[in-house]
Amino acid sequence: MAGKFGNAIRYLLGNDPAERNLTTYPDDTFIVSYPKSGNTWTRFLVASLIHSDEPLTFLKADQVIPSVDSMSRKFFKNMPRPRVIKSHFPFDQTYKRVIYIVRDPKDVAVSQYHYQIKRKVLQDGHPMEEFVPRFVAGETCPYGSWGENVGSWVAARRTNPDFLLLRYEDMIRQTDVELTKIARFLHIDPEPGRIRRAVEQSTADNMRKMEQKEAGKWESTKDTRKDKFFVRSAKAGEGKTALPSACIAQIEGAWGGLMQYLGYDLISGQTPTDARVVESILEPASR
Amino acid sequence: MISQLAYVVRYVTGKDIAGRNFHVHPDDTFLVSYPKSGSTWARFLLASLVSPNETVDFRNIDRLLPSVAAQSRRQLRNMVRPRLIKSHEYFDARYQNVIYVVRDPRDVVRSQYRFFLKRGKIDEGYSMDLYVDRFLKGDLNTYGSWGENVGSWLAAQHGGRKRFLLLRYEDMLSKTADELAKVADFLGLKVSPEHLSRCVEQGSADRMRELEKKDGGTSVVAAGRRDVPFVGAAKAGGWKSGLSPEHVAKIEAAWGPLMKHLGYELASNPAETGPTVVDAIMEQPVR
Numbered sequence: 001m002a003g004k005f006g007n008a009i010r011y012l013l014g015n016d017p018a019e020r021n022l023t024t025y026p027d028d029t030f031i032v033s034y035p036k037s038g039n040t041w042t043r044f045l046v047a048s049l050i051h052s053d054e055p056l057t058f059l060k061a062d063q064v065i066p067s068v069d070s071m072s073r074k075f076f077k078n079m080p081r082p083r084v085i086k087s088h089f090p091f092d093q094t095y096k097r098v099i100y101i102v103r104d105p106k107d108v109a110v111s112q113y114h115y116q117i118k119r120k121v122l123q124d125g126h127p128m129e130e131f132v133p134r135f136v137a138g139e140t141c142p143y144g145s146w147g148e149n150v151g152s153w154v155a156a157r158r159t160n161p162d163f164l165l166l167r168y169e170d171m172i173r174q175t176d177v178e179l180t181k182i183a184r185f186l187h188i189d190p191e192p193g194r195i196r197r198a199v200e201q202s203t204a205d206n207m208r209k210m211e212q213k214e215a216g217k218w219e220s221t222k223d224t225r226k227d228k229f230f231v232r233s234a235k236a237g238e239g240k241t242a243l244p245s246a247c248i249a250q251i252e253g254a255w256g257g258l259m260q261y262l263g264y265d266l267i268s269g270q271t272p273t274d275a276r277v278v279e280s281i282l283e284p285a286s287r
Numbered sequence: 288m289i290s291q292l293a294y295v296v297r298y299v300t301g302k303d304i305a306g307r308n309f310h311v312h313p314d315d316t317f318l319v320s321y322p323k324s325g326s327t328w329a330r331f332l333l334a335s336l337v338s339p340n341e342t343v344d345f346r347n348i349d350r351l352l353p354s355v356a357a358q359s360r361r362q363l364r365n366m367v368r369p370r371l372i373k374s375h376e377y378f379d380a381r382y383q384n385v386i387y388v389v390r391d392p393r394d395v396v397r398s399q400y401r402f403f404l405k406r407g408k409i410d411e412g413y414s415m416d417l418y419v420d421r422f423l424k425g426d427l428n429t430y431g432s433w434g435e436n437v438g439s440w441l442a443a444q445h446g447g448r449k450r451f452l453l454l455r456y457e458d459m460l461s462k463t464a465d466e467l468a469k470v471a472d473f474l475g476l477k478v479s480p481e482h483l484s485r486c487v488e489q490g491s492a493d494r495m496r497e498l499e500k501k502d503g504g505t506s507v508v509a510a511g512r513r514d515v516p517f518v519g520a521a522k523a524g525g526w527k528s529g530l531s532p533e534h535v536a537k538i539e540a541a542w543g544p545l546m547k548h549l550g551y552e553l554a555s556n557p558a559e560t561g562p563t564v565v566d567a568i569m570e571q572p573v574r
Contacts, residue, residue: 008295021305091378091439094429144380146444152378154434155442159541258442281441281548 011027014019020089026080029186030047030095031065034149035088035101035141036111039233040220041202043086045179048198049188050084056201058218067152070219084186086278088143092151096151099182100153103168104264105146105251106239109135111232116140118221118228132247136254147255154258155281167262169236204234231247240267258282290509301361304375311381314369316474318352321436322375322428323398324390327507328521329488330354330373332459332467336370337474339482341418343489345502357507363381371474377431378439383449386470387440388458391551392433392538395431396422398519402426410539419534423541434542441545455549457523463487491519527554 010016010232029191031037031046040061047064049057065211067086076083087095113131116122122131130161138145157163171178176195183190200206208231215221221230239248249268252259256272261282266272289477297303318333327348334343334351341351351364354373363372374382380501400418403409409418417539418427426430444451452473459466471478488494499508502524508517526535536555539546543553 004299008299012291012295090380090443091427091431091435093377093429093435138380142380144378144443148378148380151442152439155376155438155545156431251559278442281438281545 010072011269014077015072018068018071018073018076018287020068020072020092020173021262021279022085022094022129023073024094024096025081025083026096029082029084029099030087031084031099031101031124031283032087032089032153033101033103034146035143036108036115037101039088039101040208040230041204042101042166042171044098044207045175045198046084046182046186048201049179049183049186052194052197054217056210058214058221065076067219088149089148090144091156093156097185098119098153098157098162099164099166099185100150100157101168102154102262104236104239105255105259106243106248107168107236108239109145109247109251110239110242114228114232115230117163118224120225120258127241128244128247132243132250132283136250145254147258150255150262151258151278154261156260158282164259172234172236204231207231207234228232298360302359303362305358305360305363307354307355307379309355309363311379311383312368312370313380313383316371316384316386317382318371318386318388319371319440320375320388320394321390322430323395324388325459326373326375326388327517328456328490328492328495329386329388329459331495332463332486333371333470335481335486336467336471336476336478336488339485343507345506349506356467366480375428375430375436377436378443380443384473385440385444385449386452386453386454386473387437387453388456388459389437389549391523391526392422392546393530393535393551394456394523394540395433396534396538397525397529399427401519402517403524404512405517406511415531415534419537423537434545435570437549438545460521460523463490493519495521542566546571 007016022209031039031042033042042062043065044056046062050064062070062148063083065086066079068089069087069122076085109132112135113122113126113128117124133141136145138148148213153163154165158165164181166178166181176192178200179195179198180190208229211218211221211229211231215224215226215230243251245268249270252266252268253270253273255274256266256270257275257278260272260275261278262264294303301342318329320329330352331343334348335341338351341347343351349358350441352371352373353366353386355363356375363370396419399422400409400413400415402412404411421427423432425435430436440451441453450473454466463525464480464487467483467486468478471483480492496516499516499518502508532555539553539555547553
């Protein structure tokens with residue numbers, strides 16, 4: 001009961017986290033992804049684009065591109081428009097303009113595993129064979145499974161001009177090209193110098209340096225293990241070597257169809273259970 | 288502020304509408320559909336299926352099979368588990384057991400138009416051109432567009448975590464008892480053919496029309512114009528004579544692949560309308 005009154009007072013003051021109760025506007029742009037798919041990096045890139053003349057920090061990125069989970073409704077109400085907002089939610093129809101970042105789920109699994117060790121959710125040496133089945137079942141985070149999250153967005157919005165689908169792997173390979181797409185989507189002048197400065201500000205090295213300075217204060221790192229970095233490998237393809245083959249087969253068996261649709265090679269030889277659904281629901285993209 | 292206070296009072300007393308804010312249990316089953324896809328009929332059928340000792344009508348339907356959009360958090364909390372709950376929400380990762388009823392969008396748009404007339408949301412003679420455009424955009428309700436709602440559920444369902452039963456309204460019309468037997472299976476109920484026929488009887492359009500006249504002031508049939516009945520034609524394929532070829536083509540151009548996947552034959556040939564929207568957005572297509 002006391003918790004309820006606490007909630008009520010927070011609501012009246014507008015101090016409750018926005019989450020699904022955020023009031024959205026048609027000119028909002030959301031940077032959406034499944035957790036551990038490069039969202040923080042993308043926020044850095046975009047925040048540097050928006051404030052191209054000032055040096056960036058983790059805490060500042062939180063203010064420039066706040067997360068629906070950590071900021072209050074009041075904070076969002078007071079934000080100048082047009083707003084850029086971070087979210088991990090599966091499909092939400094109130095988000096009208098969306099940049100969706102997708103990443104190979106094999107790599108996502110590895111990244112999530114390490115992040116949960118950093119956050120002391122898992123212990124060092126926790127068997128990957130125990131983690132991956134829970135990952136596939138969507139039990140390792142509150143935003144649905146990877147397939148649910150990605151599938152719900154891609155199916156609902158893939159033909160919508162206000163939906164920009166980007167792959168983390170392409171962003172790694174050709175950051176400037178992908179960031180130029182983002183800039184255009186945000187109606188920001190994609191002047192090459194500006195793009196280059198944003199890319200340089202957001203290198204993994206630079207982000208690690210900032211993490212070292214701010215880890216104690218930043219929402220995603222405070223009260224976590226200091227011997228592990230939040231900004232970890234920042235590479236593509238880690239899952240291939242870091243995951244036991246049975247785990248790869250589980251992931252590809254569950255979502256192989258969706259993965260292929262997104263251009264991720266299947267390496268396990270496992271027949272995807274979702275192939276038929278994906279093939280017929282998702283219009284084949286031009287290849 | 289007044290409305291905020293009113294909400295707080297409702298929240299503290301648990302009388303706020305459940306919506307997306309109530310606690311979901313793993314043994315809940317949700318009857319999900321896009322609005323005007325036969326959900327009230329399905330509610331009647333399912334309510335009589337699980338409550339053999341009740342005679343279902345508009346006065347008790349909200350108790351027997353409540354709706355997240357009409358009932359309060361407290362009402363849902365006080366239900367006996369396992370609960371059976373109706374919802375129009377697009378993909379919600381918390382729903383573990385989902386019976387999804389889908390209907391041909393060309394019929395949904397006509398049914399919704401009529402419903403909007405009944406509820407006084409549009410006036411007689413409201414432009415169908417305009418209505419179809421808004422229907423395609425999904426700005427007629429808070430449940431996304433038809434394609435977003437259906438797509439988000441279908442694409443997210445694979446991966447093996449959720450239990451998902453897809454029913455077509457059209458099949459439910461042509462072989463009601465068979466489809467209802469699938470529901471009984473899904474719910475783990477053993478039912479006799481006699482009970483199935485009784486359920487079908489309880490949900491017959493004629494009976495529901497009679498009940499609407501009698502119970503007119505209750506539940507879903509209460510609001511709006513009396514001269515436009517809530518229970519409509521209860522038929523499939525009305526679009527063939529009731530929707531112009533232009534509107535049919537527009538709907539098919541937007542959702543053709545998804546419609547074909549669901550077995551809804553296309554009348555136009557959207558492929559001939561030139562490059563798809565997908566080609567246009569994804570300048571650099573996923574490989």
